[in-house]
Amino acid sequence: MNDKIKTVEFDLCGFVCPVSKMKAAEAVNDLRDGETLNIVLGDTESLKSVAQELKDKGIKPDFKQDGENRFILTISK
Numbered sequence: 419m420n421d422k423i424k425t426v427e428f429d430l431c432g433f434v435c436p437v438s439k440m441k442a443a444e445a446v447n448d449l450r451d452g453e454t455l456n457i458v459l460g461d462t463e464s465l466k467s468v469a470q471e472l473k474d475k476g477i478k479p480d481f482k483q484d485g486e487n488r489f490i491l492t493i494s495k
């Protein structure tokens with residue numbers, strides 16, 4: 419049995435909504451038990467849109483801002 423937690427970084431800085439929201443939703447759906455997903459976004463509109471999508475799914479991610487235009491949402495399953 420593998421007890422190691424796998425962390426996946428999904429960098430969406432090169433995308434804007436609605437593409438960033440669709441790709442983030444797909445990554446969340448693919449998340450497996452025991453995995454952690456870091457969704458990296460590069461603009462506030464994508465951040466708002468992805469955060470709302472996660473909220474609608476009942477997911478409350480951890481949030482971190484890394485610089486002026488780099489936002490990281492972390493989800494664990």
